Amino acid sequence: MRHLFFTLTLLSIWSCQRDLDPAGPQLTDLYGNFRVLEPLTQSAPEIDFSTGQQAHFTARLSILADWQIQITGRTSGAVKRIIGRSRTIDITNARWAGETTDFPTFREEACDVRLTFTGHTDTLRTAITITGIRILDATVLDDFENGLRPEWTSFVQTGADMKFVGVSTPPLAEGAQYYRMGGTVGWDWLKGLLGLTASAFNSTNGFGLSADAGSVYFNGIFRQKAGLNNGIVLLRFREDDNGDGVHTDGGEDMWAIEIRPGINWSLESIKYIDLVTLVNGLPAGALGNGVHEPQKLFQIDVLFLANPTSGYAECDMDLLAFSRNEPMKP
Amino acid sequence: MKKILFIAFIFCWAGVWAQTPLPKFSINGGARAVYFADRLAISGDTTTLPRENSGHVLADLGVNVRPNAATEVQAMVRIRNDYGGFWGSGVSFDIRQLQVKGLIQNRFKYTVGDMDYALTPFTMYRTAPLLDVLDGVPALQLFQQQMAGYDVFMNQNGSWRTQGASLDFGLLFRQGPARMSNALFAMRLRPSFGGAATEQWAYGGRSELQWDATPLRLAGTLIAVRDMPGTSTQTNLYQSSVLTTDGDFGNGLLRLHWEAGSSLARFADTAFTQKTDFFYALKLKVGKRWELSYREVGPDFFSPAAQTTAYNPAGIPRSFRTIGNDRQLRAASIYDYSREAGLYRAGWNTSLGNDQSNYLLLDPFGEATPNRRGITLAWEPELQLKGLSLAVSTALFSEIRGSGTNELTRFSRAEINLAYVFRKTDVKIMYRDQRTWRSSANVEVPDFSVQQPWWTVNIGHQFSDIFRFDASLLQVQSTGFVFDAIRNAQNEIIDFTGRTLNYRELLPVAAISYKAFGKSTLQLGIVASAINQSGAELNLRSGFLAYFIQF
Secondary structure, eight states: OTTHHHHHHHHHHHTOOOOOSOBSSOHHHHHSOOOEEEEEEESOSEEEGGGTOOEEEEEEEEEEEEEEEEEEETTTOOEEEEEEEEEEESTTTOEEOSOOSBSSOOOSSEEEEEEEETTEEEEEEEEEEEEEOOOOOSEEEEOOBTBSOTTOEEEEOSOEEEEEEEEOOSSOSSTTOEEEEEEEOTTOSEEEEEEEEHHHHOTTTTTOOOSOTTSEEEEEEEEEOTTOOOOEEEEEEEEOTTOSSSOOTTTSOEEEEEEOOOSSOEEEEEEGGGOBEEETTEEEOOSSSOOOOGGGEEEEEEEEEOOGGGOOEEEEEEEEEEEESSOOOO | OTTEEESOOOOHHHHHHHHSOOOSEEEEEEEEEEEEEEEEEOTTOOSSOSEEEEEEEEEEEEEEEEEETTEEEEEEEEEEEETTOGGGTTEEEEEEEEEEEEEETTTEEEEEEEEEEOOOTTTSOOBOGGGGGGGGOHHHHHHIIIIIHHHTTOOTTOOEEEEEEEEEEEEEESSSSSEEEEEEEEEEEEOOTTTTSOOEEEEEEEEEEEOSSSSEEEEEEEEEEEEOTTSSSOOSOOEEEEEEEEEEEOOTTEEEEEEEEEEEEEOSSTTOOEEEEEEEEEEEEETTTEEEEEEEEOTTOOOHHHHSBSBOTTOOOSTTOEETTTTEEOOOOHHHHTTOGGGBOSSOOSSOOSOOTTTOSSOTTGGGOSSEEEEEEEEOOOOSSTTEEEEEEEEEEEOSSOBSSSSOOEEEEEEEEEEEEETTEEEEEEEEEEEEEEOOSSTTSOOEEEEOOEEEEEEEEEOSSSEEEEEEEEEEEEEEEEEEEEEOTTSOEEEEEEEEEEEEEEEEEEEEEEOOSTTEEEEEEEEEEEEEETTEEEEEEEEEEEEEEEO
8 A cells, every 4th residue: 555656656657658749730831832732623524413422622732721612603603612721632621512602502504613722822723514403401491483382371561662572683592583572661560471380381291390409400591682781580480389289379489580681692590499589579488388399380480570760671581491400501 | 554653643843832832822924115116218119108116015914823732823914005005095905824724633734724835846836947047146036036926925845825725644654664744635726706617626645655774765646636517517627637656765875866657637628638648757866966867758748736837928017018109018028027926827727828938948837848858967066266166067858749840859958057255255157058959851941949048147245244235147048940839728739930039138137235134135226127039129227125024
């Protein structure tokens, strides 16, 4: 016992194994000269995302560098950006499955690919052609390609210049058409609302959502008319907590979120479990059992709101969908 | 257990109590009065006001109560008044110390409350390698010890001021080792502030075996630092453990001292980064004049209580806090470390922080600086000339793990200390040559090459037993090209900043001191600090009057 400390210490020393790889970033990466050792190439000149194919890009540099690959659709103008910091660009850090960073989404089209570096003027270029567009891994409520789905119920206030219609005027978000909500209602915040019940969406499976509220995401692409900032899109998710086939106002959970879109198309993805109860726009206590239960989602409401004194308001939306485990990647 | 003669270690302290009755109540403490008249000069600076005067008088009033023969209570309050405080508005009252200590059944010595605690240089030691340079400048050293160091409870034995409890007891043996002394401690390093922070504690112990028949001493030390689960919502908790053994063997002509151990640190990041490594240090003393030592401290050996420097290199001084037309924060220099307590740390850092290239590269975190291996040789020759003494030492170290390259950085240090006393005049000269170098295999990467010479000269004259005059000159310098390592909270190097280093700090000091009573000093003098960094000049001058007394 007297030599316990001594023995333990020696044992602990012998059990150590040192990592002798140089600490920190390589100095040659930080202070060496920047050179392109291998040019930018794509994995294939043509890619069919609809069959699950993925493209990747390769290049090799002399030092560690911050880089950005920008893929631009020649027809759609869609943009996908991939950024990284490495010496080697390959399938591990420059893979593309057809997603979009700046809307609209890509079409079947030829794309320009450009590789640039922070702090260096070099620009490398190549091209790739999309022969089949990406299939979304999501439950699409509506992509508004044919205006509003007939299953929606709608209410539009009587006001001036009311617009609740499908629009195909560029800039587009996804596909060839999106849905526009606009108008002037001088006596009420509400300009109009859309409602979609689970049974109307699918009489057998409803919205078909998982019971795990942490894995369910609601997604949508939104924008607001340039020069305006008064439009609010209020999304409400009514649950049927007691399973009686209806949602009882004030007695069952109604989760909500307010979206105030910017002037450019932007994907909004909300995890179901992060939804809150809103009363007059402010968080409030739950109205029902207080448990997020996506499998009990009864109805989705889309309300278009604006301050009645603020004049004309207009917001566009596209591709409303539920995704699982992660935000939708259109 | 039969070998144990009795489980009681009779402390000298206890013996003294038993034999010499001490007063039940006594007053102790200290007082000081200082005044600085500072002047700043920077070429081109039209914004900073050039004069700053400051001063204060304070008294630390301690009450020592011994209610019985086995208990002692020490409490101390500080009353401070900054000169210029208007009708008491500049007066502050603080509790400086609260401590209870005593004996349990004359066998166990306990301390509760404020404790000054030190273990070994690799487990718990308040390291301050930069302050070595003040050895050659007595006036500044007095300031450092009596002002900044005193305020933050720095002691010569490298102790840290902590709050907690300790227990000491001893064992005597009939055979084998003659005695065993043991110490256990627990310290609260950080309160939880009602859940706003995670409470942190340190605990551990030390056991030491001493032989009488053979010149051998063996000891083991453990110190663990733990974030306490449940004291905040944090679930990622910091843990550190350092376990070492040390000892001495031999006496007279040859004496060997060693310490070896390992550390395990688990950081509070989401990846639960875990680092473990070991060190060992050997020191061989040959006679009274030679000393040879070798030490190897692994790159991932982390011991917060031993690697946290007493001063904070990133601290910002209070005097002339912002300078220049663009109001930049002024970096602390030796001038500031000698007098500002705010530049010192009160607790341990769990991360090393960034490099401190302006002053030290070989051992910026003291003897336990990680990622170093090398030898040191010291020699104090016997000189024929009366009054002359000489001490020479040299050290050669290298990294164990390369920094950003496989090439290892190497460090050298050669130091010569010469002292000469002639009648009532003494001269003390120190010169330290420090070099750091690493060749780069890649022509595009600059070589790491830094020279850091330090020197001090002090001429003192003792006019009488109570009057003394000292004139000193100190210069530290760093020139070359350096790669400063930038570390994250897990002590991993995440970046390097390469830069040309051109730093020089020159401090002339002249002071006359008067020591009328045992522990009191009255000092009047002037000090200047001329800093040249990459061509930019900063000049500070101070006249000072200071009085220190301890009672």
